[in-house]
Amino acid sequence: MKVAAEVMTFQRKHPFKIAREKACTANTSIKIAIEHDGVVGLGESKPSAYYCGETDKRVLAVVAQAEPLLGNDPFQLQDVIRRLWDAFPQSPAAVAGLDIALHDLVCKLMGVPLYKYFGLNPANTPRTSFTLGLDTIPVMLKKLEEAREYPILKIKVGAPGDVEILKAIRDNTDAVIRVDANTGWGVDEAIKRINKMAEYNIELVEQPIPPKNFEGLRKISRNTCVPIMADEDSVTSADLPALAGCVDSINIKLQKSRGLREAMRMIHVAKALGLKVMLGCMSECSIAITAAAHLSPLAEYADLDSNLLIRDDPYDGVKIRDGKLILPDRPGVGVVLRRTVG
Ligand code: MG
Numbered sequence: 001m002k003v004a005a006e007v008m009t010f011q012r013k014h015p016f017k018i019a020r021e022k023a024c025t026a027n028t029s030i031k032i033a034i035e036h037d038g039v040v041g042l043g044e045s046k047p048s049a050y051y052c053g054e055t056d057k058r059v060l061a062v063v064a065q066a067e068p069l070l071g072n073d074p075f076q077l078q079d080v081i082r083r084l085w086d087a088f089p090q091s092p093a094a095v096a097g098l099d100i101a102l103h104d105l106v107c108k109l110m111g112v113p114l115y116k117y118f119g120l121n122p123a124n125t126p127r128t129s130f131t132l133g134l135d136t137i138p139v140m141l142k143k144l145e146e147a148r149e150y151p152i153l154k155i156k157v158g159a160p161g162d163v164e165i166l167k168a169i170r171d172n173t174d175a176v177i178r179v180d181a182n183t184g185w186g187v188d189e190a191i192k193r194i195n196k197m198a199e200y201n202i203e204l205v206e207q208p209i210p211p212k213n214f215e216g217l218r219k220i221s222r223n224t225c226v227p228i229m230a231d232e233d234s235v236t237s238a239d240l241p242a243l244a245g246c247v248d249s250i251n252i253k254l255q256k257s258r259g260l261r262e263a264m265r266m267i268h269v270a271k272a273l274g275l276k277v278m279l280g281c282m283s284e285c286s287i288a289i290t291a292a293a294h295l296s297p298l299a300e301y302a303d304l305d306s307n308l309l310i311r312d313d314p315y316d317g318v319k320i321r322d323g324k325l326i327l328p329d330r331p332g333v334g335v336v337l338r339r340t341v342g
Pocket of ligand 1: 207232251
């Protein structure tokens, strides 16, 4: 097998801000192509400095070293991906991009869409939320207008004024609202703020406090009436036993889990532990978003919207109808290049 990588740059429709980062107006991700017998599998890596300090540069370096580890039989996925996990433990997004490309390749060689490879029913996909990044109330209300077609909203909170922002949003919509604090609070502050936000009818709260404080999560769950979801705390299946009993659900992202293979294992471990599952995303385009969407028939929640937040997505893949994820029926992940205009 041969592998190549290319950096892609996207313009965001709006500057995007979460509690633990500065606002950004453009972002990059890396397209990975693995070729075997004239068939090309596509993947995407979106490294986050928050996880292992990973950068685009490190992803490119990993891809440059990966070819000898791929071997010549893409159907030995388990062995190939195990070799990648072992060789690059500090590069979850790089390995995720390679894992997605390998799954795309294998499914194309078999001529089946990814959901069929996993034995999943595309009618069972959930509805995705649409995310409104942190901003001033007037700007957030304008974003709300643009998000009218989405029945579920995710509001980024965890910064000063967040309760007021939430009130303003709730006063202007009947949509389901999820909030994500991205580690922005302390334990007692979280209890106070979540109980206040509960007045505005929120479905769940993602990662209220910094990771590895399991007793803190348990205390928040016991002292609020809103379900708590772990995100920054839920990276691979090894993290899940400690979260059982502390939170109601976990957020799985391919770029944290090192790809589809571990994401599937996380789903099964989560179910065994009584945890509900969200499939979430980083700032990827339609390649990685569509790959994650193929697993979504197994998830209670989806937050697969980063492709909707960029202006110039080069690929066409999963669609959305009344918020529901509609999977492509083409072999593999099923993304195709959009025709360039002009
Ligand atoms: Mg989150």
